[in-house]
Amino acid sequence: MPTGYTPIFQIFKDKENITGRFQDRTTSIRVDSTSGNGDQNTCAITLDDRDWRIARPKVGDYLEIHLGYEEVGLAYMGTFEIDEVVFEGWPKQISIHGNSQGNNSLLKTQQIKAFDGKTVGEILKEIGGKAGLDVDVDAELGGIKIPYRNMVTSPSHLINQLEMLMGGVATINNGKLSFTKQDGGTSASGINIPIVVLTADHLAKFRVKHSNKTDYGKTRASYRDPETGIRKWVEAATGVAALPDAAQSAIETMFTIGREFASKEEAERASKSQMAALDRGLGEGECDLVYGDPWIMGQQRLLIAGTRDGVDGSYVVDTAIHVYQKQGGLKSHLTFQPPMDGGEAYQRMFREATENNDLSGFLIPEPGEVTGGVIQRLPDGRIRGGA
Incomplete structure (x- = not known):
């Protein structure tokens, strides 16, 4: 397998390939890919403006960015709307910052709005529609009815509330708002996303931390009984099969959500989502990859x-930071946490897949290989593990 790659990039503006204009001028390109929770993808580009001959980049322009390798191909990183351009010296350079296409439009649609008896899908489609976004919502999450929800600050704040309430992830890219299950393994359209398998050969540097500082064995949330008017409580228990020894004393410790929810069903979903978030806090990690991926x-x-x-275990990427540098190549830094159940779900899935001789749900790079290389060498074009 390859022991070296030649980093390349492509940049499009309004569907026109303008890479040639950037080729000799680009000092660095950085793309931050996030997992929702109120954050959206961003890009940052630094250009060498040594002779002041670069055409002026303008706020509001859209840039489509691809990163990859000459020997493998390019990965689509997203389309970004420029929201900031900085000219500086010395040395003379231009710094460009952009947000995921559609995110700036969403931020501008501030309004006060009440949603009464609407489903998650209906709420998101109304919000996204006003911002000019296409909306793609997971069918199961999209069909859940919300008794009442008031938007008094911003659409982004309401979307983040729905993420926490539903255990969902909202992402905005290429003019589309997508809402999927946290760690669900599928896109909003229902396409299966394979699990990437990394070994020691892929890790240039890593750090994994286990902690019991935020351990709770249970969460509870309240709602008002519509018939009696009495405040009632529902609970959710940890999904971690075995808490660390130091955390066993916390198994009966209760985390209480302060706000009151509109129905029993909504309180139950909130309690389960909060418990899953706390379970994820049992561990966290970060790594630099040998080859940017x-x-x-x-x-x-x-x-x-x-x-x-x-260190071995199941994780979900919180943030993937990919940086192209003219002098330093292509690098990737990942931060990650355990999946929603806080357990070893992907290890079990991998063992079962190996026993059944069906690794179609996994992408397995060989030593010295990036994920794009696995996809490239699949004979039938489907995304699956193995050659």
Whole structure:
């Protein structure tokens, strides 16, 4: 397999390939791919403006960015709306910052709005429609009815509330608002997303931390009984099969959500979502990859294997930072947490897939290979593991 790659990039403006204008001028390109929770994808480009001959980039322009390798191909990183341009010296350079296409439009549609008896899908389609976004919502989450929800601050704030309430992930890219299940393994359109398997050969540097600082064994949320007017409570228990020894004393510790919810069903969903978020707090990690892998994005499911107990495990990428540097090549830094159940879900899935001789749900780069190389060498073009 390859032991070296030649980093390349492509940039389009209004569907026109303008890479040639950037080729000799680009000092760095950075793309941050996130997993929702109120954050959206961003880009930052630094250009060498040594002779002041670069055509002026303008706020409001749209740039489509691709990163990859000459030997493998390019990964689509997203389309970004420029929201900031900085000219500076010395040395003379131009810095460009952009947000996911559609995010700036969403931020501008501030309004006060009440949603009464609407489904999640209906709420998101109304919000997205006013911002000029296409909307794609997971069918199961989209069909859940919300008794009442008031938007008094911003659409982004309401979307973030729905993420926390539903255990969902909202992403905005290429003019589309997508709402999917947290760690669900499928796109909003129902397409299966494979699990990427990384070994020690793929990790240039790593750090995994286990903690019991935020451990709770249970969560509870309240609602007002519509018949009696009495405030009632529902509970959710940890989904972690075995808490660390130091955390066993916390198994009966209750986390209480302060706000009151509009129905029993809404309180139950909120309690389960909060418990899952707390379970994820049992561990966190970060790593630099040997070769930058721009095919790995936020919310990607990972299985780290072949290292040691405490590092090997199931994870979901919180943020994938990909940086192209003219002098330093292409680098990737990942931050990640355990999946929603806080357990070893992907290890079990991998063992079962291996026993059944069907690794179609996994992408398995060889030592010295990036994920794009796996996709490239699949004979039938489907995304699956193995050659």
